Amino acid sequence: MSTIDQTILWTVIIGLAIGSFGLRFAFIGLMANRTMPTWLMRHLRYTAVAIIPALVTPLVAWPTPTDGVTSLPHLLAALVTLAAGYFSKNVLVAMACGGAALAGLLFLFG
Incomplete structure (x- = not known):
């Protein structure tokens, strides 16, 4: 495993x-x-x-x-979140529905 040179690391952090x-x-x-x-x-x-979609899309x-393989529960939960947000026009409702959908789908699909 290679390590990063400390000078380069701190130069990047400060920059x-x-x-x-x-x-x-x-x-x-x-x-x-x-x-x-x-x-x-x-x-x-x-x-x-x-x-926000740019941050969430890779996670879905x-x-x-x-291990980076697209999974059905994640995609379905994303669609539930999108639908809940579209119809309710409420971010908190969309997040709650998406979280509940993901938890339920992961429980069902294992």
Whole structure:
């Protein structure tokens, strides 16, 4: 097993910290007393809608418990979550239904 050189590791960590701070400062520090343009505010509303599926999709398509093999319980639970969110328009209801569906399907399918 190879190890990462400590200099490279800390260079990457510090670089990511500076980049992360810079992105946050650009919006919070520089734009704090200014009104953002309407077109930018309209686009920023969809940030969470774009990021959450990007985080969840790999966990559904290639779940870790099955060593990356797509499993029927995970896909069905994702569909239940999607349907519950679509019809209820409530994130908490969708999460509760999806969690319950996943637990139930994993119990049924083993």
